[in-house]
Amino acid sequence: MTGPQPSPHLFAAALAATLVLHGCATASMPAPTPPARPDADRTARLEALYRARADSVRMTYHPADAHFMSGMIGHHAQALVMSGFAPENDASPTIQTLCARIINAQKDEIAVMQEWLRDRGLEAPEYHIEDGHLMIHGGAEHAMHMPGMLSPEQIEELRHARGSDFDRLFLAYMIQHHEGAVTMVHELFATNGAAQDDFVFKLASDIQADQGSEIARMQLMLDAMSPSN
Amino acid sequence: MNPSFRLRFAALPCLLALALMAGCASSDTFSFSPPDPDPRVGLEPGFFDAGEAIWNLRMVSTTPPPEEFVGRTNSDLAFTGDYAIQGNYDGIQIWDISDPRGPESVVTYVCPASQSDVSVHENLLFVSGEGLGGRLDCGGEGVQEAVSHERLRGIRIFDISDVRNPEYVANVQTCRGSHTHTVLKHPEDDENVYIYVSGSSSVRPAEELAGCSGLSPDEDPNSALFRIEVIRVPLADPQSAAIVSSPRIFEGLTAPERHGLSPADYRELEEARAEGAIIGSRRGTPRVLPDRMVTPMLDSIVAARGGSGAPTEADRAALQEMLDERMAAEQAAMAEAAADEEPGPGPTQCHDITVYPAIGLAGGACGGYGLLLDITDPGNPMRLAAVADSNFSYWHSATFSNDGSKILFTDEWGGGGAPKCRYDDPYEWGANAIFTIEEGEMIFKSYYKLPAAQTSLENCVAHNGSLIPIPGRDIMIQGWYQGGISLIDWTDPENPFEIAFHDRGPLLPDRMRSAGSWSVYWYNGLIVNSEIARGLDIFELVPSEVMTQNEIDAANSVTLTQLNSQGQPIFEWPATFALARAYVDQLERWNGLPESRIDWARGRLDAAEGAMGDERGEILDELAGSLEAMAGRAGDPEKVADLVDAVRGLGDEM
Secondary structure, rough: OOOOOOOOHHHHHHHHHHHHHHOOOOOOOOOOOOOOOOHHHHHHHHHHHHHHHHHHHHOOOHHHHHHHHHHHHHHHHHHHHHOOOOOOOOHHHHHHHHHHHHHHHHHHHHHHHHHHHHOOOOOEEEEEEOOOOOEEEEEOOOOOOOOOOOHHHHHHHHHHOOHHHHHHHHHHHHHHHHHHHHHHHHHHHOOOOOOOOOOHHHHHHHHHHHHHHHHHHHHHHHOOOOOOO | HHHHHHHHOOHHHHHHHHHHHOOOOOOOOOOOOOOOOOOOOOOOOOOOOOOEEEEOOEEEEEEEEOHHHOOEEEEEEEEEEEEEEEEEOEEEEEEEEOOOOOOEEEEEEOOOOOOEEEEEEOOOEEEEEEEOOEEOOOOOOOOOOOOOOOOOOEEEEEEEEOOOOOOOEEEOOOOOOOOEEEEEEOOOOOOOOEEEEEOOOOOOOOOOOOOOOOOOOOOOOOOOOOOOEEEEOOOOOOOHHHEOOOOOOOOOOOOOOOOOOOOOHHHHHHHHOOOOEEEEEEOOEEEEEOOHHHHHHHHHHHHHHHOOOOOOOHHHHHHHHHHHHHHHHHHHHHHHHHHHHHOOOOOOOEEEEEEEEHOOOEEEOOEEEEEEOOOOOOOOOOEEEOOOOOOOOEEEEEEEEOOOOEEEEEOOOHHHHHOOOOOOOOOOOEEEEEEEEEOOOOEEEEEEOOOOOOOOOOEEEOOOEEEEOOOOOOOOEEEEEEEEEEEOOOOOOOOOEEEEEEEEOOOOOOOOOOHHHHHHHEEEOEEEEOOOOOOEEEEEEEEEEOEEEHHHHHOOOOOOEEEEOOOOOOOOOOOOOOHHHHHHHHHHHOOOOOOOHHHHHHHHHHHHOOOOOHHHHHHHHHHHHHHHHOOOOOOOHHHHHHHHHHHHHHHHHH
């Protein structure tokens, strides 16, 4: 293999020096051939076709898909509440990282699920979190009955836990919560006619894969915390 | 760690150069590293007319998808001869790319099933099916019943002896379908190929496919979880392809939840320590302690010695010594705890496996883990090592360096459908992680993430790519969905950096819709990009300060007859003057030989090329001998040795 090489900084500096010396040497190179592109009529036709197909796909969803999206918004929103406790409740850096990622990932997923529902003329649940209290409006009166949702008592317990007690409780409850999401995916896939839509299938599969991986990781983290630690 | 977006280059020297060169750089192929401000920021949205930014690449052509596949996701690529085979959620698209300025659509085969990732081996084409709507008869009506014998989830096999007329000859059903797959050709088995199926979706009911079980292995030893499927395909009789084993390569996985600090982290800690910071630890991992923690500790040390007033240097040293002892004790306790630990549940699947048959290894991107596998017995891959990383959400795919000493894993955070390259998304998340392979272990070195912030309208995360055979360097082209394509130099695993890119603005101006580079691979001098919505792009490298024409010519001297990126080919360079000159260029760029020797070597290579027969042989022989003699004193003796080999190779051609 190659020997030691300078860092990009030094490399960039060396380049700059070279450029100063030889800057004009290649200025006479011929202009490059522009890329071959499709003509504008054709691309306009294809773009119109894209939009027409996007519209028609919106007409062909299964009620179970809509139920899944609506319920998962409330489900994700509770994960935001749980993860949002971490900074105030003195969670360890590892748990803080985990929580930050859960918040980032699930906020994005909530947004695409809301958009999916609105695109189909359906009511998309809105959520508000104030001082760690979750309010859901519209669409998802059933959110609290989704598998894995924490009871109000469990949420209060987590709200008041601190430090390593919080870490342990958070992991146990988020495993329960994630397992509920995986169950929701299984129920969706077991419904006749559901998840034929690629978008729904991909979102549900991603939730299953991401949260399944996260359950395994959280279980390892929980195992590594001896009760005395 | 600072979670904010970090640029890898110091921009200042380039700005300086820009200022001095103003008026000179009239050709847009003249380029230097890196453009500042980054032209990828703020590109106009558009379908086929989006704003574009390009650096150190030339776009040869961009070709929209056939009407059948408009609005349907283009997926992975495989190559055979002059053809690029592009998967699509609704089937397979075959392009004749013999004229890269005008790829010709020769086959649009409608056969829906996501993801339709494709691979080739000789006259066979393999296609992954995972989605619930895939049908055995390729029909487009989907499969409405949750249990159905018309559903295809697994591998479809086509005979492409006549590539313009693919024939659907067989399929192999699997319990979790096939999200992706990997074709493994064992160097000593010419009668079969093996397919590793990475299924990451839910398990099918046993009523649909006998024997499938989604229970945990404790409850059912035949569970389809916690395993991959290995299909053996007899080349003479692909209809008898069948699953031959289901290795549980995850069993007993107890890797730590993160890989520890990077070399850069340790350097920063040492610098902080040298500047007088107090280093503490948490669960055995060192960190710089903030003043609010240090102050009371110092006060108590002062009090313990019966002193008063401000703490002295001796007090600080005493505190540091105490903290070092505590960290050592924490580390010992954690090592002991880890030794006693029961095996954790581990991952239940792999997303993707890259096999590198030439060295007998595979890299598995499996749930929360990156695995190194021994594949010398194709039906029984054995796990050699596993790494996990709290910054990695979902291990997606792997690429080895050509010499097998390094491995690069990607993290497909958000599954590829989410915008994970925004300015405030952490650099370590949804990135590449680079490891060296040392005595069967993987040692973390650094992260690389697309260094240009994208909008929230653009799905963006690390995705598929391949090596480009620039000799003596590890260069990889990689797709980042709507982040575009990025060319990375990761020769130094601790300092990967970008040397070329192409990017478009968002597909739509008002909402995020999936688009961008699913995968981009180098194939015989072309860089071919499967654009999810916009079709097929073809690029070429252009010479720049970071890559010379000789290096490009040497890369383009490598020819492949087929390519599946998940079955990594080993690159071997034919003896050419370009190869020797590429090494000379690199010795010049990185000061591996004195300037006078560079000029002399170039002169001798020119003379040899201009000479014929014995005279050429003599010049090359003399050049090789002289270089060999000076190698020991050179700045980069190993690269001089590579140059000697290249020159001798030219001589042997005589």
